Amino acid sequence: MLLAVGSGLRGSVLARSNDSNALSDPGFGAAEWMRIPSIGVDSQVTDVGIVDGFYDVPWFDVGHHADSHNPGDLGNCIFNGHVATINAGEVFRRLDELQRGDAVYVYTPAYRLDWVVTDTFPVDQDDNSFLDDTSQPRVTLYTCTGQFNPIERSYAERLVVTAQLVQTGPR
Amino acid sequence: MLDRRGTGLMVLGAALLLLSVSMFGYSRLVEWQHSVQVQAGAPPTEVLANRLPIPTRGAGNTP
Numbered sequence: 378m379l380l381a382v383g384s385g386l387r388g389s390v391l392a393r394s395n396d397s398n399a400l401s402d403p404g405f406g407a408a409e410w411m412r413i414p415s416i417g418v419d420s421q422v423t424d425v426g427i428v429d430g431f432y433d434v435p436w437f438d439v440g441h442h443a444d445s446h447n448p449g450d451l452g453n454c455i456f457n458g459h460v461a462t463i464n465a466g467e468v469f470r471r472l473d474e475l476q477r478g479d480a481v482y483v484y485t486p487a488y489r490l491d492w493v494v495t496d497t498f499p500v501d502q503d504d505n506s507f508l509d510d511t512s513q514p515r516v517t518l519y520t521c522t523g524q525f526n527p528i529e530r531s532y533a534e535r536l537v538v539t540a541q542l543v544q545t546g547p548r
Numbered sequence: 549m550l551d552r553r554g555t556g557l558m559v560l561g562a563a564l565l566l567l568s569v570s571m572f573g574y575s576r577l578v579e580w581q582h583s584v585q586v587q588a589g590a591p592p593t594e595v596l597a598n599r600l601p602i603p604t605r606g607a608g609n610t611p
Contacts, residue, residue: 410591415598421586437582463568464575466582480600484591493600543600548591 405449405545406485411439411456415479416471422483425457434459437466445508448483448490449545453511460520460536469520472536473497481516481540489548492516492540499523499534507537516540 408422418439425433425440434440439458446452458469481492499522500507507517516539523534 409589412591412596414596419590421589437579438586462575464571466575466579478599478602480597482596489591491600493602495602541603543603 404447405488408441408448408483408485410484412482416474420468439468449514451514453515453517455517457519472520475538484548487548488545490545491543493543494538495541496539499536502533502535514542
């Protein structure tokens with residue numbers, strides 16, 4: 378198992394330019410909790426911003442890119458989380474076990490949004506194309522994968538999981 | 549001389565191992581404490597399916 382020193386994963390994905398429309402539509406509201414039963418994720422969601430040019434990753438929670446869309450909006454709603462660390466959490470430790478068809482549940486203050494995994498794939502650490510906006514509601518989850526570089530305290534790749542909205546309902 | 553160096557390396561290795569294990573254990577403890585603290589804000593427990601059917605068309609409805 379690859380180990381990293383917690384905040385070292387903070388620099389996992391280079392920040393991209395803000396989308397001024399991302400937070401303008403009230404829609405379903407902000408994500409506050411995520412459950413992925415097939416891999417045991419049951420976590421609070423915390424908004425994350427950009428620190429030193431990179432998206433931050435919460436110590437223990439699932440992180441939501443504050444400049445991405447809210448879940449259910451027309452666009453890409455992006456979440457991150459640690460995979461394996463010595464001194465921080467590992468909320469996405471089993472993200473690599475997700476398969477097409479697995480369910481992801483995102484809770485907002487008033488709604489539960491049900492998503493189904495449609496794709497999982499690794500990308501190079503410098504490939505930020507998975508952060509691009511989309512024309513349909515989409516959830517993107519990512520964490521670190523590949524070889525760990527202890528000097529740079531970063532992994533060589535990112536594991537990306539995308540999910541499509543299935544249904545919504547009140548909590 | 550070689551024995552001393554070997555012993556020193558063993559002690560250093562053991563110390564590093566102990567430090568790593570301690571940090572890992574401490575982080576798991578803090579993670580557990582954090583999970584207990586935030587459970588107050590968790591949605592009610594409910595039966596959730598592990599898998600869902602993939603829609604053939606995008607479900608883009610908004611409230």
